[in-house]
Amino acid sequence: MRLVKFLASAGVASRRACEQLIREGRIGVNGETVDDPARDVGPEDAVTCDGDAVQPPDQRLVLVVNKPAGVVSTVRDPQHRRTVVSLVDSPLRLYPVGRLDIDTTGLILLTNDGNLAHRLTHPRYEVAKTYRVRLWRSPISDDALGALRSGVALHDGPTAPARVRRLRPDTIELTIHEGRNRQVKRMCEAVGHRVRSLERVGFGPLALGDLAPGEARRLSADEDRALRKTIRDPRARPGA
Ligand code: URA
Numbered sequence: 073m074r075l076v077k078f079l080a081s082a083g084v085a086s087r088r089a090c091e092q093l094i095r096e097g098r099i100g101v102n103g104e105t106v107d108d109p110a111r112d113v114g115p116e117d118a119v120t121c122d123g124d125a126v127q128p129p130d131q132r133l134v135l136v137v138n139k140p141a142g143v144v145s146t147v148r149d150p151q152h153r154r155t156v157v158s159l160v161d162s163p164l165r166l167y168p169v170g171r172l173d174i175d176t177t178g179l180i181l182l183t184n185d186g187n188l189a190h191r192l193t194h195p196r197y198e199v200a201k202t203y204r205v206r207l208w209r210s211p212i213s214d215d216a217l218g219a220l221r222s223g224v225a226l227h228d229g230p231t232a233p234a235r236v237r238r239l240r241p242d243t244i245e246l247t248i249h250e251g252r253n254r255q256v257k258r259m260c261e262a263v264g265h266r267v268r269s270l271e272r273v274g275f276g277p278l279a280l281g282d283l284a285p286g287e288a289r290r291l292s293a294d295e296d297r298a299l300r301k302t303i304r305d306p307r308a309r310p311g312a
Pocket of ligand 1: 171172173174176253254255256257258270
């Protein structure tokens with residue numbers, strides 16, 4: 073397969089952008105920089121983009137899963153609870169991208185693309201995560217919303233400004249770019265509201281949409297490209 077096709081089918085970027093990457097000397101094959109978009113490559117070749125391995129297109133899988141409550145977002149669980157990986161039937165070794173608490177529902181990615189997973193969870197890329205948050209006490213005040221927007225003090229430091237909107241008197245949508253442990257629950261507690269239920273509805277450029285709980289779907293080519301763009305340019309913050 074031609075190098076440019078290999079890169080585009082592997083979801084690195086559009087065909088034209090891949091040609092540009094090759095011209096810029098950012099693509100390597102078996103340790104050497106390659107400047108020929110027509111160079112023949114196959115699964116046996118080690119292709120890199122900016123030094124990071126590119127998974128051959130037919131071996132790479134990225135799934136969007138709607139995690140139900142009661143499922144852990146680890147590969148294995150010492151307590152033998154159901155894992156998010158067990159929701160899908162795949163011969164590939166898939167890993168969850170980041171974590172959701174056991175009682176949090178919604179969008180989580182599974183992939184065998186370690187480089188993608190690593191970057192999507194690296195703080196440097198500030199990938200936007202959007203949550204629908206239902207609170208026990210209603211209504212949430214404008215002051216509380218303002219505090220969430222500007223950032224609240226947590227024991228591990230202040231949170232960065234967040235995007236917040238009220239959907240119903242007891243429900244807000246909150247977008248953060250950090251990924252600290254129990255962050256949304258702790259932010260809400262810090263402004264006097266305990267969380268009743270938490271659902272992740274957006275991750276970078278991806279939306280949960282109408283995927284049913286427990287179901288999984290492959291990324292579309294457009295979604296895959298958009299996701300890759302998110303981690304190529306740390307300044308691009310989709311959903312921000
Ligand atoms: N914030 C939380 O508090 N819990 C999650 O599962 C995700 C974000």
